[in-house]
Amino acid sequence: MVKGSTLYFLGRAMYQRGFFTKADISRFVVANVRFRLTGTEKPEVIARFQKAATDFIGGHDVNEIYTIAQSVYDEYVSPALIQGTIDIAKKHLQEGTEVWLVTAAPEDMAKLIADRLGFTGAIGTKVAIENGKYLGHLNGSILHGVEKARAVRELAAERGFSLLNCHAYSDSASDFPLLQSVGTPHAINPDARLRIKALAENWEIVDFRRFRKLNRWLGPTVSRFVALGAWITPRSRGDKRSD
Numbered sequence: 001m002v003k004g005s006t007l008y009f010l011g012r013a014m015y016q017r018g019f020f021t022k023a024d025i026s027r028f029v030v031a032n033v034r035f036r037l038t039g040t041e042k043p044e045v046i047a048r049f050q051k052a053a054t055d056f057i058g059g060h061d062v063n064e065i066y067t068i069a070q071s072v073y074d075e076y077v078s079p080a081l082i083q084g085t086i087d088i089a090k091k092h093l094q095e096g097t098e099v100w101l102v103t104a105a106p107e108d109m110a111k112l113i114a115d116r117l118g119f120t121g122a123i124g125t126k127v128a129i130e131n132g133k134y135l136g137h138l139n140g141s142i143l144h145g146v147e148k149a150r151a152v153r154e155l156a157a158e159r160g161f162s163l164l165n166c167h168a169y170s171d172s173a174s175d176f177p178l179l180q181s182v183g184t185p186h187a188i189n190p191d192a193r194l195r196i197k198a199l200a201e202n203w204e205i206v207d208f209r210r211f212r213k214l215n216r217w218l219g220p221t222v223s224r225f226v227a228l229g230a231w232i233t234p235r236s237r238g239d240k241r242s243d
Contacts, residue, residue, distance in 0.1 A: 001085045001101070001188075002077060009076040013068050058136020062108070062129055069109050073116055084208035085169065085188055086117065092167070093118060098159070102152060102178065104144045123151050149177035173197065 057065065089099045101114045101122040110124030126139040141147050156163050164183040168175075173193035179185035187198035187205045198205050 001082055003080040003082060009072050009080075013072045013076070017068065057106075057127060057134045060134055062132050062134060065134065066108060066112070069112050072109075073112055077113060078116075082189070082208055084206065088169070088188075088206075089117065089119065093120075098161075100152075100155065102143070102148050104142055104148075123155060145174050146177045148175060149181045152178060152181060170194065179203070 092099050098120040101110050101117075101119055101124075103110050103122070103124050105124050107122065107124030107126050110122035114120070114122035123143065125141075125143045128135040128137050128139040143151060152163065152168075156166070162183075163181050166182040167184045167186060168179050168182040169186045169188050170179055171187070171189045171194065172191055175194075176197065179187075185198075185201070185203045187194050187203055189207055189209055190198060190205060195205065197203070
């Protein structure tokens with residue numbers, strides 16, 4: 001949905017405002033790139049990324065970070081939105097369908113993006129908070145891989161809809177568990193592994209990237225740097241059709 005990482009955008013904005021040093025953001029960038037390139041479920045890789053993603057936010061005031069996040073959305077996220085995916089989401093909304101953003105990014109940032117786009121809501125990685133400040137560690141696990149599927153199952157139970165009547169959209173093979181948990185999966189600007197899986201399973205593939213011929217070679221590599229985000233759309237409760 002976004003060309004880039006919302007968490008990186010937030011870190012960059014905090015650095016520009018003097019919250020930390022170049023060395024601090026360099027450690028995060030290295031961990032972020034390694035995490036995205038591996039596409040792995042290895043606990044040690046995920047743990048390194050979790051630590052890098054929370055160290056730089058620890059101790060900061062929640063309201064202050066939220067104010068920065070609003071600027072980040074206007075300056076970096078909004079221009080980086082992939083219009084084709086937004087159009088798909090808006091079509092679902094116009095049909096009276098709930099649209100939820102499900103992402104590894106911090107939940108506060110995810111909810112801000114969902115609110116700006118008019119989505120129903122968002123689920124993201126929860127960072128521990130106490131007395132209005134971030135503690136520098138997660139409340140639970142990073143929302144990645146099987147954790148996304150678990151969170152979506154809980155959402156479906158809470159909202160009273162069946163995942164078999166839902167659509168899910170992603171660009172990354174790391175979202176296999178999420179995509180396989182719904183009735184209608186879609187691959188959007190997919191990386192190599194997701195494209196292969198989508199072709200094998202006859203999932204819809206939509207590629208909004210320009211220079212299609214070049215993307216046959218570069219697309220799978222470039223897409224691994226895209227934010228690990230996905231979104232799901234439960235059909236209206238009265239609609240029991242299957243596509």
